[in-house]
Amino acid sequence: MTGESSRITAQGRARAGAGARADARRNRERVLAAARAVFAEHGIDAPMATVARRAGVGVATLYRHFPTRDALVRGAYQRQMETCARALTDALDEPDPWQGFQRLVETVCELQREERGFPAAFLGAFPQSTAEQAQAREQAERAFTALVRRAQAAGELRADFHPSDLAVVLLAHCGLVTALPDDRAASRRLVAYLLQSFRADGAAARPLPPPAALALRDLPIASVSPPGRRLFDA
Amino acid sequence: MTGESSRITAQGRARAGAGARADARRNRERVLAAARAVFAEHGIDAPMATVARRAGVGVATLYRHFPTRDALVRGAYQRQMETCARALTDALDEPDPWQGFQRLVETVCELQREERGFPAAFLGAFPQSTAEQAQAREQAERAFTALVRRAQAAGELRADFHPSDLAVVLLAHCGLVTALPDDRAASRRLVAYLLQSFRADGAAARPLPPPAALALRDLPIASVSPPGRRLFDA
DNA sequence: CCTCAAACGGACGATGTCGTCCGTTTGCGA
DNA sequence: TCGCAAACGGACGACATCGTCCGTTTGAGG
Structure with missing residues (x-):
């Protein structure tokens, strides 16, 4: 049997926390920054792949750090x-x-x-x-x-x-x-x-x-002619 | 040549308006009612097919009356x-x-x-x-x-x-x-x-x-422990 | 330097939605 | 009743996103 210590360390390691490998920690931060950027631009429902690409990592890496979109959103904010x-x-x-x-x-x-x-x-x-x-x-x-x-x-x-x-x-x-x-x-x-x-x-x-x-004229309410009679009946 | 009148009538017919065929007019209304029901339940982004099914019509019929989701939404409201x-x-x-x-x-x-x-x-x-x-x-x-x-x-x-x-x-x-x-x-x-x-x-x-x-406790703000110190430090 | 588990990346099958195409049905005028 | 164009319905191919699988790379302890 190999030493127990290494096995335990590997298993119980906090997610990309202090004990994690340097690249894992770095990628986690990159993903979070990318998520904020992409979410800001395309909304919270932007494709996961877009976030991954922006972060410069593969999708698998993204999913490894944040198994669900919800986890990613929570992490980001x-x-x-x-x-x-x-x-x-x-x-x-x-x-x-x-x-x-x-x-x-x-x-x-x-x-x-x-x-x-x-x-x-x-x-x-x-x-x-x-x-x-x-x-x-x-x-x-x-x-x-x-x-x-x-x-x-x-x-x-x-x-x-x-x-x-x-x-x-x-x-x-x-x-x-x-x-x-x-x-x-x-x-x-x-x-x-x-x-x-x-x-x-x-x-x-x-x-x-x-x-x-904003201009009032942007309101939908202002773009429908009232039925029946006109405003300021000309 | 066949009579012009029938040809013109067919082409220039208002969409499911007065001159339309009875089933077309009926289906249009069914679709609008179904759209309101489905949108109310599943939101405005609900699949078009769901609306069609609820209305008891085929998807093609839905698209014939409302070529885009936007048109359907506008019609519904x-x-x-x-x-x-x-x-x-x-x-x-x-x-x-x-x-x-x-x-x-x-x-x-x-x-x-x-x-x-x-x-x-x-x-x-x-x-x-x-x-x-x-x-x-x-x-x-x-x-x-x-x-x-x-x-x-x-x-x-x-x-x-x-x-x-x-x-x-x-x-x-x-x-x-x-x-x-x-x-x-x-x-x-x-x-x-x-x-x-x-x-x-x-x-x-x-x-x-x-x-x-609503209960205040439903707020996300209330479900995050503040970092640093606890509320009412017990 | 060497080893190995952890981490990586991209390909890929699954899933769901879209919107069109085409054979069939039906309302309505003759 | 008949004929035809309008209307219908569902199947189908295109497309996007998801999330996993697996072969490859890499960081770090020995």
Whole structure:
């Protein structure tokens, strides 16, 4: 029999982690970078082979590192996901209750705005069911609820704001940046409007970021003649 | 030579219109109904063959009536698109400026909320370029701008609302209902928040519809342990 | 330097969708 | 009732993507 040590080392080796071979580690990073680039350009459903080619590796290498598209997507945007989670803890560290709340929303939306494929990944991961992460979830949920309660107690967040409204905001924003990946002004504008409406003292209308770059005429609604009569009946 | 009349009639016949054969007209309607059903269930990208099977027709019949998927989608949601366009004219008929504005937003969002596949169709049609409809577009754009100006002049719509914000609202809402087709409460909630923030007198916080049905724990953000330290470090 | 397991890459069969072609059926006018 | 063009339906070839298999290369420990 050959030595057990080498056999064990080989089997139990973390995936392209510290103990992995140098080329494996390098290729893993290349694939992740390529995935972000390709996903940004062609969307999350881009062919796996395209990612592999862009990374300069064979498809087999890609599949070896990431057996499913889902694993690849998660790998590609892990950093963003972690930043989201960290924003939650940072928000509670913020002394001002409203600032903390506002920063959380803005940080997550900014992440969605800046990294092209991330919103789709975020949406795709939406109805998650990895039992292993249940605990982390529960903690995060409690953390956000605490954040909400604190801002409400300070009289800055409207009393009827419900924690689930965060999901409403993020999903809506996701949709916007997915539809208009280039128009950051639109994203900022939406966030500003929403934060405005979350304030308990809706009173003082707050200044808005500059208007969106998109033209209204691009809307489908504007390209269908209404049946029956014409606008401004000429 | 055979009679010209029959030849001309056959060639120039409107697609499954009044002059078409009975079975053709019937099948066209069946296909449209099937398309709505299938799109609602499996999304707009569902295989054409699935639609054909559901309609009880062959694929060839489907393609004969709708040569491209795009044509099918447009056909399936033409009524909704027209209702959108009509809402624009109706809004101007409304005597109260704010009511008119509010009704427009609510009507369009309700359409997106009620018919499953419509939001995706709406998004898909977004950067349209059918030159033929340029005039109708321009008219609709002017109509909406007029609606905005009127509500602003009445001091009910905030002065810095920009007509392009309508697109922001609709795209965001589209994203939300696409992500949560079953949660109408979430949609109503978003619309209420947005309309609130559009009011010039943001002051009086308006009552909100009941909270969304979704659980916060479904958010991806809640399923990633923040790196570095734990929430509520136990 | 030598050895070997780990890692690699590309070819290939499987799968699913598209859209056309063509033989058959059917509605409708004569 | 008859005849024909319009409409129909399903089979089929083209095409794209998937994910595995296997022969080859390579990094690293001895």
